[in-house]
Amino acid sequence: MPIFDESGKAWTVGEKIAAGGEGVVHRVVEAPNFCVKIYHTIPLTTAKQDKLRALRSLPNAIRGHAALPVSLGFTREGDSNAHAAFMPFVGGHNIHELYNPQGRQVHFGDATFEFLIAAARNLAVAFENLHAHGVVVGDVNEQNIKVLPDGRLNFIDCDSFQISHNGRVFTSDLGTPIWTPPELQGISMQGLMRTQNHDLFGLAQLIFLLLFAGRYPFAGRPVGNTQLSPDEAIKRHAFAFDPTPPVRLLEPPPGAPPLESLPPAICLLFLRAFRAASASARPTASEWVEELRNLASSLKRCSALPAHIYWSGALQCPWCKVLRTAHIDLFQGIPSPSPPQVGLPTSQDGLDLADALSDLRLEARQLSAPPQAVLSAAVANALPAGQKPGGWLGNLQLFGMRERFVAKQIAEIQSQLKIAEDRLNWLRSQAFVLFSRYEAEAKQLLEDAPDLVEALRNKSGVNVRALEKLHALKREQALQTHLRNYKIDEASIRGIGNSRKATLAAHGVVTAADVHQARLESLPSFGEALRDRITAWRDECERSFRFPPFNRVPDAERNKWSELVQAEVARLMTRGRQITANVARLQSSYANEFAKFQNEYAQEYTNRAVFQAKIAVLRT
Amino acid sequence: MSEQTPFHSSLSLATNPEPRCPCVLLLDTSSSMSGAPIEELNLGVQLLMDELSQDSLASKRVELAVVTFGTTVQIACDFTPPSAFIAPHFSADGPTPMGEAVLRGCQLLEARKAEYRQAGLQYYRPWMLLITDGEPTDADSESWTRAIKAVHEGEAAKRLLFFGVAVNDANQRMLDSLCPPQRPSVKLKGIHFGEMFRWLSSSLKGVSTSSPGTKLQLPSPNAWITIET
Ligand SMILES: Nc1ncnc2c1ncn2[C@@H]1O[C@H](COP(=O)(O)OP(=O)(O)OP(=O)(O)O)[C@@H](O)[C@H]1O
Numbered sequence: 001m002p003i004f005d006e007s008g009k010a011w012t013v014g015e016k017i018a019a020g021g022e023g024v025v026h027r028v029v030e031a032p033n034f035c036v037k038i039y040h041t042i043p044l045t046t047a048k049q050d051k052l053r054a055l056r057s058l059p060n061a062i063r064g065h066a067a068l069p070v071s072l073g074f075t076r077e078g079d080s081n082a083h084a085a086f087m088p089f090v091g092g093h094n095i096h097e098l099y100n101p102q103g104r105q106v107h108f109g110d111a112t113f114e115f116l117i118a119a120a121r122n123l124a125v126a127f128e129n130l131h132a133h134g135v136v137v138g139d140v141n142e143q144n145i146k147v148l149p150d151g152r153l154n155f156i157d158c159d160s161f162q163i164s165h166n167g168r169v170f171t172s173d174l175g176t177p178i179w180t181p182p183e184l185q186g187i188s189m190q191g192l193m194r195t196q197n198h199d200l201f202g203l204a205q206l207i208f209l210l211l212f213a214g215r216y217p218f219a220g221r222p223v224g225n226t227q228l229s230p231d232e233a234i235k236r237h238a239f240a241f242d243p244t245p246p247v248r249l250l251e252p253p254p255g256a257p258p259l260e261s262l263p264p265a266i267c268l269l270f271l272r273a274f275r276a277a278s279a280s281a282r283p284t285a286s287e288w289v290e291e292l293r294n295l296a297s298s299l300k301r302c303s304a305l306p307a308h309i310y311w312s313g314a315l316q317c318p319w320c321k322v323l324r325t326a327h328i329d330l331f332q333g334i335p336s337p338s339p340p341q342v343g344l345p346t347s348q349d350g351l352d353l354a355d356a357l358s359d360l361r362l363e364a365r366q367l368s369a370p371p372q373a374v375l376s377a378a379v380a381n382a383l384p385a386g387q388k389p390g391g392w393l394g395n396l397q398l399f400g401m402r403e404r405f406v407a408k409q410i411a412e413i414q415s416q417l418k419i420a421e422d423r424l425n426w427l428r429s430q431a432f433v434l435f436s437r438y439e440a441e442a443k444q445l446l447e448d449a450p451d452l453v454e455a456l457r458n459k460s461g462v463n464v465r466a467l468e469k470l471h472a473l474k475r476e477q478a479l480q481t482h483l484r485n486y487k488i489d490e491a492s493i494r495g496i497g498n499s500r501k502a503t504l505a506a507h508g509v510v511t512a513a514d515v516h517q518a519r520l521e522s523l524p525s526f527g528e529a530l531r532d533r534i535t536a537w538r539d540e541c542e543r544s545f546r547f548p549p550f551n552r553v554p555d556a557e558r559n560k561w562s563e564l565v566q567a568e569v570a571r572l573m574t575r576g577r578q579i580t581a582n583v584a585r586l587q588s589s590y591a592n593e594f595a596k597f598q599n600e601y602a603q604e605y606t607n608r609a610v611f612q613a614k615i616a617v618l619r620t
Numbered sequence: 621m622s623e624q625t626p627f628h629s630s631l632s633l634a635t636n637p638e639p640r641c642p643c644v645l646l647l648d649t650s651s652s653m654s655g656a657p658i659e660e661l662n663l664g665v666q667l668l669m670d671e672l673s674q675d676s677l678a679s680k681r682v683e684l685a686v687v688t689f690g691t692t693v694q695i696a697c698d699f700t701p702p703s704a705f706i707a708p709h710f711s712a713d714g715p716t717p718m719g720e721a722v723l724r725g726c727q728l729l730e731a732r733k734a735e736y737r738q739a740g741l742q743y744y745r746p747w748m749l750l751i752t753d754g755e756p757t758d759a760d761s762e763s764w765t766r767a768i769k770a771v772h773e774g775e776a777a778k779r780l781l782f783f784g785v786a787v788n789d790a791n792q793r794m795l796d797s798l799c800p801p802q803r804p805s806v807k808l809k810g811i812h813f814g815e816m817f818r819w820l821s822s823s824l825k826g827v828s829t830s831s832p833g834t835k836l837q838l839p840s841p842n843a844w845i846t847i848e849t
Contacts, residue, residue, distance in 0.1 A: 096677060101635045103676065141829070143677065176829055178639065214637045221740040230639050230742040230828075240740065253637070253740025328635055474706055485694045544691065546709045556670065557706060564704075 003036055003084050005071040011036070011086070020157070027089065035089040036073055037159075043081035047170075052085050054165035055158060062133050063088075065126035066155040090154045095123075096142035099209040101330055108149070112331060113309040113319075114299060118151045120210040121292040126153055127203050128285035131196045136162040138172025138194050140202025141179045162194050169193065177231045178216070179205065183279045185235040200282035204273030207288060211266075212257055213322075213330045217241065217274055220250030239274035246276070255326030261318035262311055263298070265291050307331045332574055350460025350569045353576045354453045360583050362442035364435045365594050367428055370602040378606045379613045410618050417611040420604050427601045431594065438590040445582050452576055460569045468550055470561050475547045483513035486541040493537045495530050504534075512541040638680040639742035641827050642699060642732055643820075644725040646718075647710060648752035648787075649690035654712035657753060657787060657811050664813030665707050671821035672702035678825040679703050681744075685728050689721035690714040699732050718756035719764035722748075722798070726770045729780075744827050749783045749820060750798075751808075755791035768798050775800035787811065807846040815844035 002010035013036060014027035023039040044052075049072065056069045073084030097103035098119060104111055123145070130137060137144075139160040147153050155161075162172040175189040181201035184192070208217045218233035220240025226249050228238060233250065240250035241259040252258070259267050269283040269291060295311060302308035302317040308331050310317055323329050369375075458469065488496070488504055488511065496504075507523055508514055515538040520531045553561075647661060665686070673679050679702050686696040691714030697705065729746050736743045748771075758764050774780030784795045784805035795805040808816060823838045830837055 094676070096638075096680075100638060100680060102680065143829075178828065216637065216639070216742065219637065219639065219740055219742045222737055227737075228742075230744065233742065251740070256637075256740070330635075478706075478708060481695060481698070485692055544711075544713075546711055548709055554666070560673075560703065 001075070003038070003073040003075070003086075004077045004079070005073060005086055007071075008077050010077070011073075013038070017089075022159070023084075028086065033089055034070070034086055036084050036086050038073070038084045042083045044083060048159075049082050050168075051163075051170040052082065052159060054163055054168075054170060055161065057165070058135070058163065059133055062129050062135065065129050065153070066135075066158050066161075068158050085159070087158070090146045090156050092146040092148040092154075094143050095119075095145040095147050095153065095206065096209075096214075098147050099206075100214040101328075105332075108147075110307075112307065114296065115151055116210045117292055117296050117299075119147055119153065120207045121289060121296065122151055122153050123206060123210075124203065124285045124288035124292060126155065127199065128289055130155075130161075131199070131285055134164060136172070136194050136196055137199045137202070138162045139174040139176060139179075139189075140199055140206070141176040142206075145206070178234070180231075180234065181279070182235050182237055182276075185231055196284075197280070197282055200284065201273065201278070203285060203288065204270060204282060207292075208270060211262060212241075215253065215256045217270070218250070220253050223248050223251055226250075237274065237276045237278075239271070242271060242275065255322055255328060257318035257322055257330075261314045261321075263291070263295060263313055266295060305329075305331075332571075348460075350456045350573055353573055353580075354456035354460070356580060357449050357456070357576050358453045360446060360449060360580065362435075362439055362583070362587060362590065364439070365431070365591070365598075367431050367598055367601045369605050374602075375606060375609045379610055382610045383613060383617060406618055410615055413611050413614050413618070417608060417615070420608040420611060423604045424601065424608065427597055427604065431597050431601075434590070434593055434597065438586060442583060442586055445579060445586060448575070449579055452572060452579070456569070456572050456576060459565055459572065467558060467561050467565065470565060471550045471553065478547050479542065479545055480513045482545045483515075483538070483541055484511045486512035486538075488512070488514075488534075491537055493533050495533060500526075500530075512538045636680055636701075637741065638677075639744060639828065640736060641682050641744040641747070641824060642729060643682060643684050643747040643749070643824060644729060645684065645686045646721045646725050646748065646750040647686060647688045647696075648716060648718070648750075648754060649688040649710050649712045649714075650716040650754055650757075651690070651713050652716075652754050652789075653690075653787075658710055658712040660811045660813045661751070662707065662710055664817040665710075667814055668817035668821050669702045669705045669707060671818060672824065675821075675825055677828075678821075681828055682824050683732070685725075685732070687721050687725050687728065689717050693717050693720045693724050695724065695728065698728065715757035716752065716754045717758045717763070718750070718752060718798070719758045719761060719767035722750065722767035722770060723763055726774070745778060745781055747781045747783070747824065749785065750795075751785045751787060751813075752795060753787035753790050755794045756798075759794065771798055772800060775802075785816065806841065809844050809846050812844045816841075819844060 002012055004010050011031065012029035014029040017025045017027060017035060019025070022041075023037045025035050025037045028034045028036055039048075041048075052069050052072055056071065058068055062068070067087045067090045069085040069087045071086045072082035073086055074080075074082055093103075093107045097107040098111065098116070108115070127137070137155065137160075139157070144157045144160070145153055145155055160172050160174045161170075163170050171189075171191050172194060173190050173192075175184070177185070179202050181198050184194075184198060205217060209215065216230075217239050218228075218230070220238070222228065228236065228249065232238075236249060237245075238249040239245065240252050241256075243259065259270070269287060272278060273282045298312050299309050300312040302310065302320060304317070304320060305323075308317050308319040310319065319329070319331050488501055488509060503523065503525065504510070507519065509519060515534055517531070517535065520526055520534060526534075645665070647665075649658065653661070669684070672682050672684075683699040683701055684697070684705060685699045686708065688694050688696045688710055690712060696708040696710065725748055729748070733743065733746070756764055771780065771782045775782055782798075782800055783803065784799040786792045786795055786805050786807045788811070790805075790807075792805055792807065799805050819839055819841050826837065826839070
């Protein structure tokens with residue numbers, strides 16, 4: 001059934017985008033840039049229709065930041081009761097997919113910290129514009145803001161904005177506890193007049209989430225016995241990252257970047273937004289815009305891991321710190337894993353990378369003599385044709401002094417020759433030392449390579465095999481969990497009384513999962529018969545274990561698995577590429593240093609040839 | 621002096637610091653469930669996971685654990701996010717040690733909550749949903765009285781939300797003595813586990829998004845409960 005807009009034109013309702021609490025949103029077939037929200041309550045109340053009309057008449061300046069309705073929608077032409085609203089279609093992903101590291105990896109691939117700052121700034125700009133036009137967002141939350149791949153954002157669900165139109169205020173009536181400022185916690189939102197200062201709590205929290213890799217400002221390790229629900233934590237201003245709270249209720253969670261990894265100006269804004277005094281004056285959107293711009297222009301790249309970008313004033317790279325303490329790389333610069341494919345994909349890239357990795361090694365370079373032509377040229381240069389060295393000595397022949405002079409000359413050149421030869425030997429030994437030094441470094445870089453190669457071959461090979469392995473692994477996990485339910489303590493096994501049970505427990509054999517032949521054999525007082533009985537009991541426990549065989553695993557499940565495998569392959573590949581890049585870097589600095597030796601060697605080699613030639617000529 | 625952090629929980633925390641909503645399913649797998657009911661139950665649990673995985677926010681927040689009770693009380697699955705959950709296959713056999721199952725569920729919850737706290741993760745009030753078609757065979761034991769105490773105290777302190785679902789000929793009077801007084805058990809229509817798990821999925825999705833200052837609003841369970849007239 002078509003939906004009519006206010007001008008009476010009919011539009012075809014297309015594919016459903018999503019359903020919300022208030023209505024279902026569909027695409028509009030004839031207008032791909034638009035969508036239509038069809039409300040559940042039909043017809044809409046007059047108040048709601050008035051609000052939609054008021055929203056429709058908001059100035060164009062804010063349309064770039066919010067998907068405001070463009071027209072009401074009706075079931076019949078000329079109907080006066082609307083049941084729908086047309087609005088621009090907004091692409092991209094919900095903002096939580098950007099700040100949550102898992103979501104970011106899937107939907108925003110290699111978004112850097114710089115990108116997050118840009119998005120945070122765009123968000124502040126959007127609030128700045130809405131606030132400048134008197135709009136209060138009201139229900140600020142993680143599902144009402146969509147981020148485009150280029151970092152621009154748009155508000156959706158704009159019918160929950162609080163606006164005033166011709167002297168009449170339309171309240172928002174909606175709220176979400178973890179996005180509600182402390183002063184409004186526990187209060188009903190119905191008909192409540194909200195202020196821009198309330199919005200600024202949500203803005204600050206969103207910016208915090210973007211800059212702190214999805215950490216909530218009010219989540220931390222409880223101090224002592226305090227146990228706060230998410231809403232209570234907000235209500236009690238328990239900002240976990242506050243360096244000097246009046247009462248410390250929460251400590252910063254482990255594995256979070258520290259507050260001081262951001263410029264003091266930004267830290268102060270967070271404190272103003274989240275401390276108790278905030279109820280009167282939180283930082284405005286314009287203040288955020290300003291400080292985020294400053295931050296964006298004072299970033300640096302980590303020298304150890306170039307995907308890490310951070311404020312240049314920080315003492316150390318905060319992302320390296322998280323990597324060291326929580327073993328998580330929050331910015332790996334990995335491309336997002338490819339969308340799940342139907343069937344079982346294989347990853348040729350993974351196999352190629354495995355091949356490349358397995359061939360990777362630092363080859364020793366050999367010092368080489370300059371080409372014969374170079375040598376001859378040098379000799380020719382030192383001994384021009386037809387001219388004997390010491391040719392002028394001919395005049396001395398008369399005096400019978402030639403022999404003495406020649407002998408002296410030869411001795412002199414021979415000592416130079418000796419120096420050149422020593423130098424050549426020394427260069428050869430130095431080249432060897434150089435190689436050993438680089439080889440040791442390469443060995444370190446390549447330490448994980450064999451494991452990685454094997455993992456890559458296993459996981460990116462014929463994927464059915466990878467999935468079978470995963471299946472076997474899951475089965476094994478499930479089996480262990482199953483076996484852990486059977487306690488030896490409670491079992492009745494012939495010949496195993498309480499004291500034997502105690503011995504078993506002392507050796508770590510507590511449940512059926514702990515029963516292994518090797519472990520039993522290490523127990524002194526357990527003979528073969530007893531061991532067999534314990535093993536038989538374990539097998540008995542296993543008998544009630546059920547797990548679907550590989551070919552009976554539902555397709556949906558297998559797709560899920562192959563996504564897991566793919567994500568794993570993506571991770572392995574990042575690691576593999578890192579190794580390849582590091583080894584390449586090592587190779588080139590080895591080549592550079594070696595080149596210096598080689599130059600010297602060639603020079604010295606030439607000298608030697610010249611000296612030898614001189615001596616040969618002198619001797620004739 | 622700083623404490624050591626277990627590697628595992630800081631791992632999932634650092635990549636997904638969303639507040640968590642833990643939910644424990646206590647499933648009756650005693651012999652009376654065999655045949656169609658247990659098959660429907662298997663499909664229903666799978667459906668719950670699928671529905672939750674499709675909601676990207678819920679799949680970052682909800683964590684499920686499954687405890688079965690039949691021949692033994694078993695942890696069929698410790699807390700896992702829906703997308704990583706591989707539904708165990710349940711088979712029916714044995715008696716109905718319901719009290720012990722409740723206690724095991726509470727233990728799991730306590731352990732998980734300690735992990736959340738250690739990792740600095742927020743969490744919502746945990747859910748526990750028990751499905752049975754019989755009556756506790758451990759009603760004379762201490763487990764049963766302790767289970768009742770755990771549920772009632774947890775509810776009173778708002779530390780737990782407990783739901784009892786009766787299937788077929790379940791002894792609803794016994795089940796009600798376990799359920800919190802303000803939320804007696806409900807009776808499943810036939811063996812429509814699918815509808816029930818769909819309801820559970822949308823209820824769990826609503827936990828973190830319901831309006832402040834209002835009571836937790838659950839969707840209507842009318843599609844799957846039998847109302848005695
Ligand atoms: N302009 C839009 N462009 C693209 N998708 C949209 C748009 N508006 C809404 N959607 C999608 O439809 C979903 C529901 O829309 P909306 O939030 O407006 O409905 P609601 O009934 O008010 O929902 P809620 O109960 O979440 O407030 C959104 O989460 C979003 O995925």
